[in-house]
Amino acid sequence: MTQLQAALNYFNAHQSEFMQRYLSFLRIPSVSTDANRRTDMSQACDFLAAYLNRLGINEVRRFETPLHPILYAWHPSRITNAPTLLVYGHYDVQPADPLDEWSSDPFEPVQHGEYLYARGAADMKGGIMAILSALESALAGGDLGVNIKLLFEGEEEIGSPSLEDFIRENTELLACDMILNPDAIMMGETMPTLVYGLRGLLYFELRVDGPKADLHSGVFGGNVANPAHVLAELIAKLHHPDGSVAVPGFYDNVLHLSEDDRRQINAPGAIDETLLNNSGVAQLFGEPEFTALERMGARPTLDVNGLYSGFIGEGAKTIIPAYAKAKISCRLVPYQDPDEVFDKIQSYLEGLLPPHARMALSKIGTGLPYLAQDAPGAQNLVQAFEDTWKKPAVLKREGGSAPVTTLMQQKLGVKTLLTGFILPDSAVHSPNERQHLPTWSRGTQALIRFFLSF
Ligand SMILES: [Zn+2]
Incomplete structure (x- = not known):
């Protein structure tokens, strides 16, 4: 049995444990902008630290900042000269307001059909749990052949005020060859997406x-x-x-x-149709000479x-x-x-x-705007997507901004592989936020393949 097969088998055999952990994480109301949630923020950080410690990750360190803690972890490969992958995530979420527009408690996840409903289910506790579930599964298969560093912050939804100083003071600690950030929205259920441009x-x-x-x-x-x-x-x-x-x-x-x-x-x-449906406007409007x-x-x-x-x-x-x-x-x-x-x-x-x-x-x-067509690791990720979805990956320029991505490029000199397993109709930042679970599962399997591709 190959290492990849062992890892994928492990993932399939432990689906319900992964899901339970995902649910527990969603129950922590880690709203970074809310001063009354500081204990919850700290708890969310510790929840991730405990998970990583249980995995036997080499080094797990919590850094205090003026606001919310940053979690850093490092797990080296046994192979000398292995490349280093830094995986970024944020454990904070947007406020749940307006509460009366939710069909269920935003911090008590419920599943309806293929969807899991909760604040953060998609943005980005889903992404973080995909990272950790993939890491656990990949490690179950053996040595990764890549040094893994993890960087989880708790201030992304409020503009990452502490991250810049943290990166500046820890460039050595964070040195890497590639950065992965699975916090983006994908084009559609069968369109695994790598974002190479940001506004x-x-x-x-x-x-x-x-x-x-x-x-x-x-x-x-x-x-x-x-x-x-x-x-x-x-x-x-x-x-x-x-x-x-x-x-x-x-x-x-x-x-x-x-x-x-x-x-x-x-x-x-x-x-156009998707934008019309998702926005509810009668007609699209914008510069006529562009699609x-x-x-x-x-x-x-x-x-x-x-x-x-x-x-x-x-x-x-x-x-x-x-x-x-x-x-x-x-x-x-x-x-x-x-x-x-x-x-x-x-x-x-x-x-x-x-x-x-x-x-x-x-x-x-x-x-600053951002363009990263040929970031290191992009080929590995595209291949992992195609092996998982059996569909060509979509390379996309995103309309949004991800200041974290430009910050990393400026401070660490490394471009980010920006991807994600959030469908466009996931109500990110809105009431009734949801994650499409089959897509989450496929995304996690793609990350397993990616982690084992070096
Ligand atoms: Zn996010």
Whole structure:
């Protein structure tokens, strides 16, 4: 019996134990943003440490940070000069609110048909349990032939504030040849996906100020400019009618798509129907000369994420608001620079601002776009997918951002294999989050093959 066969047999023979552990992990309400959940966060970290210790992992270390602990583990191969694989995961989850939209308790997992429902079932306690179940099974087959390092943080859902310092202070500890992060959404049940491109992010707040305080609209209306109107006018000028961004120079450094790029991006086939179904809108809207897949992964965007001004309570209050605020974000693509884009937006808006209003832009966060077509280990992973699903793997450019991925590349100089076993309809970050269990199982088997492929 080959080592791979032994490992796959082990996985099949221990399905129910793996599932029980997955359920126990989901029952820990590790909501990183909630100050009342610090004990649960600590417990989730210790749960993983205990699991790894039980596996006989060579070294398991918990690092305290100003916020939530980071778990690091290391298990060397007996083979000298074996390559080193760093596997990343996050054990924190999004808050479960709004609770009344859940059909069951978000922290008491329930199975309906092929789906497991719980907060974190998909993002990414499912991914972490796939990693650990695969690691346990692979180790049951013998030496892996690859040095494994594990890095589990508890702050991904709040922007990983402690991770950057941790990586900077531990570059030696984290040194590796490849990084695997199974926290992405796959294209579909039969489309194992390797994400090779990610969009960057620029997040800022736009504030327009008018009078020094909210004014009586009967006394001042007609004589004082309303900051809510000014903000609306500014926002309206950020786009052309066709949906493209109107800020001069916004597209300057956008990587041009070659015919080859377009063929690869569009290989999975049109996704318009899926987007319509998943979003519930009547019609898709975006730059007309690009397909939905191109607009999702290879074109930059600018979106208002929130608007606030004046009176929004029940009933009526006749005022001219003192100020109006908008939260705005841009998804960026190679080779746009978030800071440069911010400056362009700022000078464009300053030029549009009427003299009767004041304006302030404040940057909230940035992340660089990312492209990693030929990351080390990519071939092994693609092969593991094809052996498991018996289908060609999909290489995809993702519409979202994964600051962790760019952080690792900057600090460790290693590109990440970003993948995942989360189906598009998994309600990630939403009520009734769910994981498709057959896909989780296939994903775990693919990871077993990947771990044993070196
Ligand atoms: Zn995640």
